Amino acid sequence: MAKAHVYKRDHVNTDEIIPARYLNTDDAVELAKHCMEDLDTDFVRKAKPGDVIVCGDDFGCGSSREHAVWAIQGAKVGAVIAHSFARIFYRNCINCGFYPIELPGALDKIRDGDELNIDYKDGTIENKTQKTKIKFMPLPDFALNIVRDGGLLEHIKKQK
Amino acid sequence: MGMTITEKIMARAAGRTSVKAGELVNANVDMIMCHDVTTPPAISMLREHGVDNVFDPEKIVVTPDHFQPAKDIKSAELHKRLDSWAKEKNLPYYYKLGRAGVCHALLPEQGHIRPGEVIVGGDSHTCTYGAFAAFSTGIGSTDLAAAIATGVLWFKVPASMKFVLNGSLGKGVYSKDVILEVIRRIGTDGALYRAMEFVGPALKEMTMEARMTITNMAIEAGGKNGIVGFDQTTKAYLSGRLKGKTDYTVFESDANAPYVHEDTIDCSKLEPMVAFPHLPSNGKAVGECKGLAMDQAYIGSCTNGRIEDLRIAASILKGRQVKIRTIVVPATPVIWKQAVDEGLAEIFYDAGCVFSAPTCGACLGGFMGILAAGEKCISTTNRNFVGRMGSPKSEVYLASPATAAAAAVEGKLADCRNYL
Ligand code: SF4
Numbered sequence: 070m071a072k073a074h075v076y077k078r079d080h081v082n083t084d085e086i087i088p089a090r091y092l093n094t095d096d097a098v099e100l101a102k103h104c105m106e107d108l109d110t111d112f113v114r115k116a117k118p119g120d121v122i123v124c125g126d127d128f129g130c131g132s133s134r135e136h137a138v139w140a141i142q143g144a145k146v147g148a149v150i151a152h153s154f155a156r157i158f159y160r161n162c163i164n165c166g167f168y169p170i171e172l173p174g175a176l177d178k179i180r181d182g183d184e185l186n187i188d189y190k191d192g193t194i195e196n197k198t199q200k201t202k203i204k205f206m207p208l209p210d211f212a213l214n215i216v217r218d219g220g221l222l223e224h225i226k227k228q229k
Numbered sequence: 230m231g232m233t234i235t236e237k238i239m240a241r242a243a244g245r246t247s248v249k250a251g252e253l254v255n256a257n258v259d260m261i262m263c264h265d266v267t268t269p270p271a272i273s274m275l276r277e278h279g280v281d282n283v284f285d286p287e288k289i290v291v292t293p294d295h296f297q298p299a300k301d302i303k304s305a306e307l308h309k310r311l312d313s314w315a316k317e318k319n320l321p322y323y324y325k326l327g328r329a330g331v332c333h334a335l336l337p338e339q340g341h342i343r344p345g346e347v348i349v350g351g352d353s354h355t356c357t358y359g360a361f362a363a364f365s366t367g368i369g370s371t372d373l374a375a376a377i378a379t380g381v382l383w384f385k386v387p388a389s390m391k392f393v394l395n396g397s398l399g400k401g402v403y404s405k406d407v408i409l410e411v412i413r414r415i416g417t418d419g420a421l422y423r424a425m426e427f428v429g430p431a432l433k434e435m436t437m438e439a440r441m442t443i444t445n446m447a448i449e450a451g452g453k454n455g456i457v458g459f460d461q462t463t464k465a466y467l468s469g470r471l472k473g474k475t476d477y478t479v480f481e482s483d484a485n486a487p488y489v490h491e492d493t494i495d496c497s498k499l500e501p502m503v504a505f506p507h508l509p510s511n512g513k514a515v516g517e518c519k520g521l522a523m524d525q526a527y528i529g530s531c532t533n534g535r536i537e538d539l540r541i542a543a544s545i546l547k548g549r550q551v552k553i554r555t556i557v558v559p560a561t562p563v564i565w566k567q568a569v570d571e572g573l574a575e576i577f578y579d580a581g582c583v584f585s586a587p588t589c590g591a592c593l594g595g596f597m598g599i600l601a602a603g604e605k606c607i608s609t610t611n612r613n614f615v616g617r618m619g620s621p622k623s624e625v626y627l628a629s630p631a632t633a634a635a636a637a638v639e640g641k642l643a644d645c646r647n648y649l
Contacts, residue, residue: 079418080417080418080508082614082615084594084612084614084615084616084617085614085615085616088594088616088621089295089593089594089595089617090594090595092266092295092296092593092595093296093300093301093303093304093307094303094307095269095270095273095307095370107615107616107621108615126418127417127418127421127451130417130418130451131353131612131614132352132353132593133267133351133352133353133355133367133368133369134266134267134369135267135270135369135370135371136266136270138369153418153421155418155421155451156421156422156451156453157353157367157368157369157448160368160369160372161369161370161371161372164369164371164372164375165371211253211383220371221371221372221375222274222275222278222280222371222374222375223278225280225375225378225379226278226280
């Protein structure tokens with residue numbers, strides 16, 4: 070069961086997700102140890118595989134470092150749900166085969182610790198704790214195809 | 230309906246006569262910037278996927294900058310991977326240590342940026358090159374890998390916002406203050422997914438260096454690209470400088486081009502600005518915040534580490550002593566040499582500053598000027614997020630080189646106009 074880790078914050082930036090002091094490596098396992106470190110030093114300890122990060126506007130703003138997505142994937146985070154995403158981070162997620170869930174009002178609908186069940190096909194989040202069903206806008210088809218293929222490079226290879 | 234300069238460049242690169250904001254296009258990429266943090270992973274991805282080719286070696290510029298000279302063993306490994314790839318692929322524009330510099334200062338200076346082109350780079354501040362009437366945007370490592378191998382990337386054509394810079398900048402007020410004011414007004418996601426086009430008489434008066442400071446920070450408002458039209462200043466800067474292809478196409482926005490937002494800034498009314506922690510949008514006029522004690526001043530980066538910036542800082546530091554740790558970092562070797570030849574290096578030495586070799590270094594909290602918990606730094610860089618220059622408990626205040634130099638002299642936030 071996926072648990073929500075809610076940060077009532079806008080503009081959670083790539084420096085908080087993976088600080089530059091760890092950018093001297095691109096090893097996902099190494100990066101995962103420091104996932105979200107400058108926002109919440111306890112995150113890695115608390116998060117179980119499949120858990121979900123929930124934030125406000127402009128998640129992932131700042132640097133183009135894909136290391137931010139690798140750190141999140143490496144930490145086995147199941148999904149990131151945010152009111153909105155910064156452009157490069159959003160694109161990096163798709164390119165890495167990681168589905169970014171855009172959900173305006175997420176912070177009103179999901180509380181810290183809520184148990185969630187996400188159905189990507191239907192574009193619904195079942196909030197088991199609150200006993201609600203929340204719809205989200207599914208990714209546009211071209212992006213969905215990239216995510217389904219497991220990322221941009223796999224996608225390009227398949228098309229050849 | 231006409232088209233904006235951004236739309237025209239995207240249309241040209243997509244082989245179309247016209248495009249509209251919101252459309253998805255496959256665009257040919259004209260230039261790719263590669264540095265030491267995001268490129269080594271891109272190289273590894275290409276190898277893993279068995280598509281280890283370079284679509285056009287002439288269209289790739291490589292410079293280590295973030296952790297150069299290597300700050301530790303791990304970054305040395307990154308440099309080694311970058312170096313052996315650049316050599317193996319025989320890339321003609323590989324700037325090795327000694328000629329390497331902060332990417333966004335180096336590429337224009339070395340003549341790799343042409344108007345009308347589509348430029349991408351594995352770095353968010355790639356938007357800097359829009360100062361040259363080009364479409365330029367930052368991408369991650371996977372996109373970078375795809376661009377290196379295929380020369381093609383998909384883009385959503387961004388809607389454009391227009392910023393009219395009216396009037397004239399007063400004494401002690403610079404392009405950095407203008408862009409901090411723009412970001413203060415619209416917020417750090419005010420231009421999300423959009424093109425930020427800058428026009429107006431105050432912009433026309435600016436040098437290319439000053440314009441680059443503005444487009445550099447488009448990403449700090451969430452912008453996809455920042456862009457400035459072509460004029461005589463652009464032409465003069467490019468003349469005799471371009472490497473490889475020396476011709477280029479000039480596009481300009483139609484009079485009836487669509488804009489989703491228009492804003493006018495009266496530059497004559499601006500004051501020197503300081504953006505408070507932890508967002509570039511937290512700008513305050515220096516008059517409101519004078520006197521706040523600082524621990525360090527940092528003058529450098531792709532935003533304000535060019536020769537013009539060092540000259541401004543030196544004019545304030547000349548014959549004075551700094552009260553706090555002050556680190557001056559020319560962005561490229563050419564700027565470093567100019568600063569030495571013009572006697573600026575001596576001024577910095579006499580004032581008690583560190584005058585370092587070109588590197589991104591402390592700008593991103595890498596090395597060469599990291600902050601301890603509780604410390605405050607006045608910095609000419611572009612980002613003041615939590616932990617950006619060191620401890621998550623340190624604070625970064627963004628300002629122009631003049632404001633940073635004045636703060637260095639007083640050891641606290643100060644009005645640079647008292648020194649000019
Ligand atoms: S100087 Fe700073 S902002 Fe510019 S490219 Fe280097 S790390 Fe990035």
